[in-house]
Amino acid sequence: EADIYQTPRYLVIGTGKKITLECSQTMGHDKMYWYQQDPGMELHLIHYSYGVNSTEKGDLSSESTVSRIRTEHFPLTLESARPSHTSQYLCASKGGGSPLHFGNGTRLTVT
Amino acid sequence: GESVGLHLPTLSVQEGDNSIINCAYSNSASDYFIWYKQESGKGPQFIIDIRSNMDKRQGQRVTVLLNKTVKHLSLQIAATQPGDSAVYFCAEIYYGQNFVFGPGTRLSVLP
16 A cells, blocks of 8 residues: 555635645655546646656646655645635655555645 | 547446456557556555556456557456446556556446
């Protein structure tokens, strides 16, 4: 079982608020990813990192930002939440030749 | 562009029957393929993988078949059980680190 943790599991927040979704992994993986997923739908890559101080935008345009100050931590921040941000956010990590390991996600609702 | 797509969005099978979930991919450079299972409220979990130099790989009750000629991947689940009900995603990986996910197939197991 992969050790990758996301908090909070559920978040309901009002429009305009700043939020940070947390993601931590204890496997020492260099590569970390954020995906956005509507329930039962495909995954869209929004950010990724190949190591400390390295971050890149993914395929899906996103108003969120990420940082990678420590190997184990890859938080995602929304400066001003909007209803269109309502979705599930999945964090994943990868090391060496291993497959992606996913956390259980944060279900975000913006009212 | 590169894409991975599943032929059927939903699949219903009788408990005890075999299930076959299909996936098409388009990137000839993809050299690694993974099937993930996602249960409600959880992140995708690794099921089985296969490299492009193989055409079949078996796990416990699951078999993945790869046909590079027609760029087709399938997941076979033997003796499907209620616990197999989930959304299944295929993913193709190229250049060792670029993941492309399909839209997902929802498998429902009927009693």
